Amino acid sequence: MTVLVTGAAGFIGFHTCVRLLDRGETVVGVDVMNGYYDVGLKEARLAQLISYPNFTFYRVDIADRAAMAAVAGAHPAIDRYINLAAQPGVRYSLEAPHEYTHANVEGHLVMLELARHNPKLRHFVYASSSSVYGANSKLPFSEDDRVDNPISLYAATKRAGELISHCYAHLYRLPTTGLRFFTVYGPWGRPDMAAYLFAKAIMAGEAIKVFNNGNLRRDFTYIDDIVAGIVAVLDRPPAVIEGSAPARLYNIGNNRSEALLDFVGEVVKALGREARFEFLPMQPGDVPETYADISALARDAGYAPTTPISVGIPKFVEWYKAYHKV
Numbered sequence: 319m320t321v322l323v324t325g326a327a328g329f330i331g332f333h334t335c336v337r338l339l340d341r342g343e344t345v346v347g348v349d350v351m352n353g354y355y356d357v358g359l360k361e362a363r364l365a366q367l368i369s370y371p372n373f374t375f376y377r378v379d380i381a382d383r384a385a386m387a388a389v390a391g392a393h394p395a396i397d398r399y400i401n402l403a404a405q406p407g408v409r410y411s412l413e414a415p416h417e418y419t420h421a422n423v424e425g426h427l428v429m430l431e432l433a434r435h436n437p438k439l440r441h442f443v444y445a446s447s448s449s450v451y452g453a454n455s456k457l458p459f460s461e462d463d464r465v466d467n468p469i470s471l472y473a474a475t476k477r478a479g480e481l482i483s484h485c486y487a488h489l490y491r492l493p494t495t496g497l498r499f500f501t502v503y504g505p506w507g508r509p510d511m512a513a514y515l516f517a518k519a520i521m522a523g524e525a526i527k528v529f530n531n532g533n534l535r536r537d538f539t540y541i542d543d544i545v546a547g548i549v550a551v552l553d554r555p556p557a558v559i560e561g562s563a564p565a566r567l568y569n570i571g572n573n574r575s576e577a578l579l580d581f582v583g584e585v586v587k588a589l590g591r592e593a594r595f596e597f598l599p600m601q602p603g604d605v606p607e608t609y610a611d612i613s614a615l616a617r618d619a620g621y622a623p624t625t626p627i628s629v630g631i632p633k634f635v636e637w638y639k640a641y642h643k644v
């Protein structure tokens with residue numbers, strides 16, 4: 319049996335593929351390799367995946383129906399999907415809104431249509447985001463909280479993906495699980511995210527841009543914990559029971575709300591350099607704090623993150639230094 323993983327050359331997709339391949343799965347990876355950030359990093363991740371004999375890769379846009387149908391047609395053993403391909407980033411969604419509806423809404427729908435027409439389908443797992451909680455001030459964020467006040471287009475498209483998935487689960491008895499990721503970091507991480515931006519600025523002797531004058535808190539989640547959660551969920555599709563949609567949604571975070579400046583402090587310590595700061599106002603679309611209630615995922619899939627930032631950041635920095643040869 320085969321798993322189709324989209325966004326395979328992306329940060330979370332790459333690590334997920336490695337975990338699945340290491341446990342002997344056959345994996346079909348799809349990624350359009352767009353230039354939102356350095357394509358060289360995506361290629362370097364992909365180069366590792368391609369070394370596995372049971373990995374096949376397609377450079378395809380998930381919103382391209384004909385191309386995705388061809389991928390599915392070439393791999394009739396696909397029985398599970400992990401849809402991680404997306405246009406991420408809260409700030410960029412103010413600049414390039416159509417990229418978000420294209421990948422996160424149209425692309426997501428194309429993936430659900432593929433799954434719906436697959437007679438072997440066992441489970442459709444997909445990425446959502448903590449950003450769906452918008453300006454919610456009740457902490458920690460729980461799956462029972464209202465999520466109808468998005469404050470960025472990114473969040474709105476991620477919420478749309480959840481709603482469309484629920485609709486498909488209801489209409490076609492399609493088992494779906496959405497995972498609301500909370501600020502993921504680690505080796506091979508994204509250059510547009512905090513850990514990478516801080517390391518880059520420190521190494522270049524530039525000031526670190528700190529928004530909301532440093533008054534930000536995030537539930538930072540280490541990549542290995544995230545991947546353990548994705549795989550645990552994949553193996554536990556919701557039961558198809560008469561009278562209810564087989565659709566689940568979970569927070570997947572670290573269940574700790576850390577001050578951004580403490581996170582920076584760990585990067586500074588691991589790099590062994592001085593840091594300078596440029597304090598800036600809050601960015602439009604950003605939220606002051608995220609904090610995940612993970613009790614539902616712990617209960618249903620045994621999810622138990624084990625990596626505090628004091629352990630995860632040195633691992634990220636070790637990779638950053640090796641990758642950039644600094």
Ligand SMILES: NC(=O)c1ccc[n+]([C@@H]2O[C@H](COP(=O)([O-])OP(=O)(O)OC[C@H]3O[C@@H](n4cnc5c(N)ncnc54)[C@H](O)[C@@H]3O)[C@@H](O)[C@H]2O)c1
Pocket residue numbers: 324325326327328329330331348349350351352360378379380381401402403404405406407420421425445446447448498499500501502503508
């Ligand atoms: N990293 C985080 O902290 C975080 C937080 C919340 C949600 N998420 C979600 O998790 C998923 C993975 O995020 P990531 O951090 O690995 O991001 P990433 O940008 O590293 O990976 C996404 C990959 O999808 C590919 N892609 C984009 N549009 C595509 C399309 N139309 N067709 C095919 N491929 C396409 C990109 O080339 C990229 O390699 C995304 O859905 C993202 O929204 C991530």
